[in-house]
Amino acid sequence: xxxxxxxxxxxxxxxxxxxxxxxxxxxxxxxxxxxxxxxxxxxxxxxxxxxxxxxxxxxxxxxxxxxxxxxxxxxxxxxxxxxxxxxxxxxxxxxxxxxxxxxxxxxxxxxxxxxxxxxxxxxxxxxxxxxxxxxxxxxxxxxxxxxxxxxxxxxxxxxxxxxxxxxxxxxxxxxxxxx
Ligand SMILES: [Zn+2]
Numbered sequence: 001x002x003x004x005x006x007x008x009x010x011x012x013x014x015x016x017x018x019x020x021x022x023x024x025x026x027x028x029x030x031x032x033x034x035x036x037x038x039x040x041x042x043x044x045x046x047x048x049x050x051x052x053x054x055x056x057x058x059x060x061x062x063x064x065x066x067x068x069x070x071x072x073x074x075x076x077x078x079x080x081x082x083x084x085x086x087x088x089x090x091x092x093x094x095x096x097x098x099x100x101x102x103x104x105x106x107x108x109x110x111x112x113x114x115x116x117x118x119x120x121x122x123x124x125x126x127x128x129x130x131x132x133x134x135x136x137x138x139x140x141x142x143x144x145x146x147x148x149x150x151x152x153x154x155x156x157x158x159x160x161x162x163x164x165x166x167x168x169x170x171x172x173x174x175x176x177x178x179x
Contacts, residue, residue: 004052004065011061027055027062034070036080036102040169044080044104068176071130076102081121081130082154082175086168088118089148090155122147133179154178 005024008015016024029050037044051066069077076084084102087093093101095114103117122143124130134153136146155167157174165173 006054006063006065009056009059009061010063012056012059014056014058023057024054025057027053029053030064032066032070033075034077035075035104036077037083040079040083040166040172044102046104074130076117078131078175078178079172082151082171082178083168084118085121085147086151086155086171088151089144090151090167090171118147119143125150131175131178 005016005026008018009024014023016022029052031048032051033046034049035044035046038047049067049070051064051070053062053064055062066072069079071078071081074081080102084098087098087101088095095118098118099115103115121130125134125136125146126143131150131154134150136149136153151167151171154174155170157177158165158170159173159177162170162173
């Protein structure tokens with residue numbers, strides 16, 4: 001299984017095949033949890049995804065290759081986050097209703113306060129730590145306006161076949177194509 005092998009080492013920059021012979025070797029699999037609905041129509045759940053690791057022989061660095069849905073340092077898939085942002089801002093759902101559609105976690109604190117993840121994701125959008133490749137332009141102030149802009153931009157990234165679909169489905173599909 002070579003399709004996931006990085007082209008070069010993230011630490012030393014050496015190409016996988018630079019200098020003859022393979023420099024990046026398979027280094028086992030690690031499990032990672034990922035939350036959110038598997039499709040826009042399904043109930044949210046927690047899945048285990050397998051991530052392949054590679055080790056750079058010259059410098060010893062270990063890197064992990066994750067499936068496209070996995071976001072660094074996020075519990076939720078990128079699709080789930082796009083879906084939630086669209087439900088919240090484009091469909092006008094209340095935060096606790098968005099949480100019910102997106103998260104399998106049932107914690108009393110979150111339920112009582114709506115859903116803090118939405119405001120956190122909005123902050124990360126503003127700091128370019130989430131969907132950093134999205135063109136947000138000159139955005140209106142406030143977390144909700146920022147989240148709305150991002151949700152619209154995610155919809156615009158959905159493949160053509162999704163154009164007639166509900167907005168939260170478009171954002172779900174678009175998120176797969178944005179890093
Ligand atoms: Zn290296």
